[in-house]
Amino acid sequence: MQDLLPMTQTLSQLEHHGAFIQRHIGPSQEQQSAMLRAIGAASLPDLITSIVPADIQLPGPPPIGEALTEHLALTEHLALAELKAIAAQNQRYKSCIGMGYTPVLTPPVILRNMLENPGWYTTYTPYQPEVSQGRLEALLNFQQLTLDLTGLDIASASLLDEATAAAEAMAMAKRVSRLKNANRFFVADDIHPQTLDVVRTRAQTFGFDVLVDKAEKVLEREDVFGVLLQQVGTGGEVHDYGVLIAALKNRKVVVSVAADLMTLVLLRSPGSQGADIVFGSAQRFGVPMGYGGPHAAFFAARDEHKRSMPGRIIGVSRDAAGNSALRMAMQTREQHIRREKANSNICTSQVLLANIASLYAVFHGPSGLKRIAGRIHRLTDILAAGLRQGGLKLRYTSWFDTLTVEVADKAAILERALSFGINLRSDLHNAVGMTLDETTTREDVLALFSILLGAQHGLSIDALDADANAIPADMLRQDAILTHPVFNRHHSETEMMRYMHSLERKDLALNQAMIPLGSCTMKLNAAAEMIPITWPEFAELHPFCPAEQAGGYLQMIGQLSQWLIQLTGYDALCMQPNSGAQGEYAGLLAIRRYHESRGQSARHICLIPASAHGTNPASAQMAGMTVVVVACDKQGNIDLHDLRNKAGQAGDALSCIMVTYPSTHGVYEETIREVCQIVHQFGGQVYLDGANMNAQVGITTPGYIGADVSHLNLHKTFCIPHGGGGPGMGPIGVKAHLAPFVPGHSVVQLDGVLTAQGAVSAAPFGSASILPISWMYIRMMGAEGLKQASSVAILNANYIARRLRSAYPILYAGRDGRVAHECILDIRPIKEQTGISELDIAKRLIDYGFHAPTMSFPVAGTLMVEPTESESKVELDRFIDAMLAIRSEIDRVANGEWPAADNPLVNAPHTQMDIVGEWSHPYTRELAVFPAGSANKYWPTVKRLDDVYGDRNLFCSCVPLSEYP
Incomplete structure (x- = not known):
């Protein structure tokens, strides 16, 4: 059905036509219809109804904030304008607070070519x-x-x-x-x-x-x-x-x-x-x-x-x-x-x-770094000399970049500093602190003189005799640093730009191909979401600056927190954990503290299904809990009989269960409410791992299901990019009874935001500067768009499962043979018959231009595929075609056409050198390097790695000069 002509549409339709939802969700309406036909579903809502247990489905989309009028999404430009106005409430004072945080000068060549480059920030x-x-x-x-x-x-x-x-x-x-x-x-x-x-x-x-x-x-x-x-x-x-x-x-x-x-x-x-x-x-x-x-x-x-x-x-x-x-x-x-x-x-x-x-x-090299460090130290020496000449006492006789100055009128000095647009450190007894950095100028030092000595200080920077002994002689470095060529070759912007590009070309990122990793949600990280993180209004604030200077941050964090509360069905949210694993730890601490507050500190047992992520038991151990594994049945679901037995055996020692939903096996378990009820019956709490929230948002919520606490992987479901292995954010949502026990902070206390509990991360809001990414995503998607994203993620996974199931057995499935947002391909029968393993398939996919799915998790010998909602049917079909072609290659090994020890799979991946080197394999060079054609070919720069050699010959610094290009 063609779109209506513009002159026949209403103004509302015309205004909403450019909504971000259509940018984020890969398959068009026509493509969605084709996929629904392929899997035998009448419509997208019908598909979701047939997969998700009826007793946990929300009656409608959650209302996510009054700002989202009628829950409609904003266009990129309108959302950016709204966030820009919020960011403008942040006051950009000069920070001399220090405490491990200083202003910096990010080289523009790195800012543009790395931080703002999807070739770097979308890798896994x-x-x-x-x-x-x-x-x-x-x-x-x-x-x-x-x-x-x-x-x-x-x-x-x-x-x-x-x-x-x-x-x-x-x-x-x-x-x-x-x-x-x-x-x-x-x-x-x-x-x-x-x-x-x-x-x-x-x-x-x-x-x-x-x-x-x-x-x-x-x-x-x-x-x-x-x-x-x-x-x-x-x-x-x-x-x-x-x-x-x-x-x-x-x-x-x-x-x-x-x-x-x-x-x-x-x-x-x-x-x-x-x-x-x-x-x-x-x-x-x-x-x-x-x-x-x-x-x-x-x-x-x-x-x-x-x-x-x-x-x-x-x-x-x-x-x-x-x-x-x-x-x-x-x-x-x-x-x-x-x-x-x-x-x-x-x-x-x-x-x-x-x-x-x-x-x-690399860009500055050893000489440049010494110049930067030397300048910082010299300015600190000059500042110290001037303050001493002005009659002030320094608390210490040695320093590098930080001075503690004893003052009698501390409050007045701090107020005067604010009038100059400068923040000094204010938590020192009878003293103020100041830390200089690479952004410090002569004018800044003169301003500090005026703040501490008065406007008539009469000091001249060039006339001051700086102390050259502020660093004890025995503490001065005598050895050379950064002698490797990589730190001494790339100091012009031309060379640096080319070096960074040479590194980028070696990697496979989302700007080249789908990354179909199960349980990792490698979805679109839209440019409009990324733009605000480099705005100076967000980038330049010190985490311990006065709260009134961070008004924009606090408003943005408050809005995002409220949206996430409504999307999770919880009562409160803590933004401090700066990774998913930190979120697990913080959530378990909240449970532990809750039990202790009720006089039940003996509750130490954490039940964890056998299928759980490895971080679950590791986090439980770190939170001081004892891990007890709960079995899964043949369908991959939590074994309720074993759960009841383990919970009953734990008795008054039961602290909690950690469960992932949909399950790590990629299925909506029908008994999830019963799981929660069993644990609650024995006095435990339910921790629902947020790794698979991309199959929940808008459809159900952890709170509605019956969980007490969850962490949210903002770097998965809510579009913060993976960055090659980080950054991440793992805020935790909690029910009201756990809210007093989420992490607090000893340096920053904000009414109604943080508790008096101990911290789990250095900054009160963790990695605050990447939160605008998730704010933008939710603001541009709206409630309906978020539900649609989850639904299409489920559709895409079921389309892949349906088209591949004749070639690769689907290990687990729910009702009608359908899966959630990911599916597990069982490679074990193939390996038993042919010797070709999941590793061989993973490496051969590189020749086809794809990153491999998740290997051997949660079951050894499998591949777990999660397409997300951002991949179009065209890309899904390209991946499916690659997997089917690989299955045909496996068949050629099985029928003896290619030897088990010499075929395109066991020799994968193939590099450009395979085109020009000697060739003795029973398959053609063309099949080796161009199995999917030559268009948009990704070239791996190395062949398959020898893992055993690497661990037996551990070498963890830059390669020797003889091997450096």
Whole structure:
């Protein structure tokens, strides 16, 4: 049916015609109709009614806010204009607050070519290394940067933030400690307060005693397994901890040091002083403050502790041709394999932000970084000299970029600073603090003189005799840094642009092809959603600035929170968790605190279905709970009989159940309400994992189903991009009885927003600067659009399942043989008959131009496919055609046409070198490299990686010079 001519349409129809819904949802109405016919459904509503259990279907779309008039969606431009007006309420004061956050100058070449480039921000976690070599190289550079500056042996590819890294360092210290009976963790009293907050929260769940005192007092304490020091204290004092660290090492105490990345350019590395673990924030290497995040944390340790480290590690391996290639190393440490025995529950790191920091170092190089650090320090020296000359007392005699100035009229000085448009640190006793940075100008220093000394200070920057001894001589770095060629070749914008593009071309992102990952929801991250994150009104705010300066943020966060509350059926929402795993942890903490408030602290058992995500048991263990596995039946559903038995056996010790819905098997379980009722009957709480919310929004809600708490993967369902493995956001929705127990914050307290509970992340609203993405998505979709998105995601999955089921068995299905928003292809019979595995199919898909579906999860030997609502029928058919063609190739192996050890599948992927090299295979070069034709061909740059070689020959820094191009 053709559209009506414009002159026959109403004004309302004409205005609404350009709504964003049509941009976001891939299949047109005609394509949807064709797919519905293919699967035998009369209409989209009929399809949903036939799949989703009747007792959990909402009677209508949820009303998501008064601002959404009649629940209609806005166009991109109208939504951007509305958000721009909200952003304008943020006041862009000059920040000198410090505390681990500073203004930065993001090089425009990185801003445009990485942060604003879908070739970088739409990629997935590099579990398929052959299509991830570009971001893996950038991450390897990040690890090399970390190793050079920390002076340690092995580094991770980033953690969530500095405070989280501190908590991970404490947990790691306990794991590697030889003092098995010790249960105390000592923290120096001048670490950043938000870091101490998160450490205390984690220690409480682990049962550790946290001691806080002056660093030297640690030698007077007994039963200490680990120590946390900060190389430059929160007030600015530079510490030489070499002697203290040596004494602690003699006592077998594990020493962790928090450090500042820019400071380390000039200061001696903590590793050279004997530290076992060094961590900190990479924010000031080109990443905007963004009201708290996202920011990558760096983390390094000694080689003997490498298997106990949290987070991902990138290693140099080799491919099938014997060439160097990169991969995630030692994945056996991770939660998807070790579950509750994993080192950490962290699965979303901060890859995009780590890569920005990495490329910042590449662009500036060692000389540029030394110039930047030297200028910051020189301006601080000049500021210190002027303040002393003006008669003020500095609290410390050493510093890098931060001064604590003792003042008698603190309130007046803070008020005067505001009149100059400057924020000083205000939480210090009888003193104010100020931190300088790469954006600081001479005029800023003169303004600080006027604030602290009065307008008639009479000081001249050029005339001041700056103290050249503010950094103790023994603390000055003597060794060279960043000597690898990658940090010394790309300093012109031309070279930098080409280097970044060369990395981007090695990766497969959503701007090239569908990424059909089950349970990961790789949907459209629309340009209109991404634009606001680089607006200075959002990018430049310090997370601890006065609340009145963040009016736009607070309004946007408040609106988004209310929308999410209504979309989840909960009563309250906490935005602090900055990843899905952090959301799981925060939600479980809320349950634990709730039980404790009722005098039921003995409730410690967490029931987890056998099919659950690996982060579920890892998070439960981190929250101090005991994991008990609940069986699933042959159809993949939770075994209610086993659930009743396990819940009954737990009795008064039952804390909760963690359940994913729709199930991890891709089915709407009919008994989900009964699951909730059984757990509640025995006094437990229901944690509903939000990983599969993309099949719920607008159709049902966790609260309506009967759950008590859920985390929401904003980087899945609500369009924040995956960024190659992060950033993420995992806010938690809770019922009213759990609301008092969600995370609070020790530095920022806002009435009606945060509780008095301990924090789980460094900033009060986690990664606040990416929240505009989800705000824009909901605002442009409206209630009806969101429901339509969920419905089309289900339609797309069922279309794929229907068309592929004759070639690949669909492992689990619900009523009428239908699935939810994802389906599991069972490759085990194929492997048994032919020897071709799910891995072979995954690698062969690369030759067809696709990222592989999720492999061997939740069932070994399977592929789990989630198309999302953003892929059109054209792209779905292209993927289906590729899978059917691969099935035909498997048949040629089965009938003996190709040997089991030499065929296009086991040799996949094929590179450009396969076109020109020697060829002895029983299939043609054309079939090898152009199985789907030559149009828009994606070329992997390496052949299949040798995982065993990579772990047996662990090498986690930049490739040797002999192999560097």
